Amino acid sequence: MFSVVPIQYYIFISTVLFCIGVLGVLFRRNAIIIFMSVELMLNSVNLLLVAFSAYHNDASGQVFVFFVMAVAAAEVAVGLSILVTIYRNVHSVDIDELKSLKH
Amino acid sequence: MTVLSKNPVHSVIYLIGCFFAIAGHYLLLNAEFLAVVHIIVYAGAIMVLFLSTLMLMNLNDETEQHKPALAKIGAVIAAGLLMLVLVAVLKKADALPAPVNQDLSIGTIKNLGKVLLDEYLFPFEFSSVLFLSAMIGAVLLTKKEISPQTPKGGF
Numbered sequence: 001m002f003s004v005v006p007i008q009y010y011i012f013i014s015t016v017l018f019c020i021g022v023l024g025v026l027f028r029r030n031a032i033i034i035f036m037s038v039e040l041m042l043n044s045v046n047l048l049l050v051a052f053s054a055y056h057n058d059a060s061g062q063v064f065v066f067f068v069m070a071v072a073a074a075e076v077a078v079g080l081s082i083l084v085t086i087y088r089n090v091h092s093v094d095i096d097e098l099k100s101l102k103h
Numbered sequence: 104m105t106v107l108s109k110n111p112v113h114s115v116i117y118l119i120g121c122f123f124a125i126a127g128h129y130l131l132l133n134a135e136f137l138a139v140v141h142i143i144v145y146a147g148a149i150m151v152l153f154l155s156t157l158m159l160m161n162l163n164d165e166t167e168q169h170k171p172a173l174a175k176i177g178a179v180i181a182a183g184l185l186m187l188v189l190v191a192v193l194k195k196a197d198a199l200p201a202p203v204n205q206d207l208s209i210g211t212i213k214n215l216g217k218v219l220l221d222e223y224l225f226p227f228e229f230s231s232v233l234f235l236s237a238m239i240g241a242v243l244l245t246k247k248e249i250s251p252q253t254p255k256g257g258f
Contacts (some may be wrong), residue, residue: 026178074237
């Protein structure tokens with residue numbers, strides 16, 4: 001089974017996904033949603049890596065996707081624990097209220 | 104949908120749908136193992152983490168105040184311009200040549216494991232160290248500080 005979708009379409013769809021992620025980061029005030037938008041951006045890059053690895057017949061791209069997933073998982077774990085700590089102290093995850101580091 | 108829905112729990116659900124769609128694309132690209140790993144890691148682990156944090160913070164009602172309209176318009180314009188520029192550049196780019204005859208076996212576990220442990224052994228070990236430090240960091244950060252009044256060993 002060959003990949004029937006041309007690679008240009010994958011480039012465009014990951015561009016659109018990345019821009020939706022950027023929009024989410026700029027648009028929302030809830031820090032958790034901003035984390036999810038960052039995940040969306042990472043996923044668009046993953047999709048592009050897999051598309052090009054299939055295009056070039058090279059498994060290195062898929063290995064890189066593994067590393068991106070590992071870094072994303074670690075980032076989410078640490079980031080969410082930081083958010084829980086902030087919420088415990090400030091009772092808010094609104095980034096406009098978290099502008100200063102002191103409480 | 105992920106960005107625009109008011110309720111954060113709905114955003115999580117939409118994001119899970121998006122992840123499943125991406126996993127379907129991986130299947131189309133002959134990366135079966137990666138598709139399974141993607142579903143397990145993202146839909147199974149990361150989204151559960153998000154959901155439990157949301158429940159912990161009790162944010163599932165629509166209490167979030169939104170940004171002022173000017174900031175919203177600015178965000179939409181900025182993201183739209185970024186998309187416009189990227190799409191225009193990619194449209195202008197030369198068409199890629201047709202792919203070489205595709206080997207269907209590069210997405211299998213056997214092949215991926217070979218590449219992972221041959222060429223990328225050091226980053227692999229390094230990512231395990233990263234995971235360990237992330238785990239320790241998460242536990243340390245969320246640990247409640249025991250106040251000095253409480254007796255030792257008790258809560």
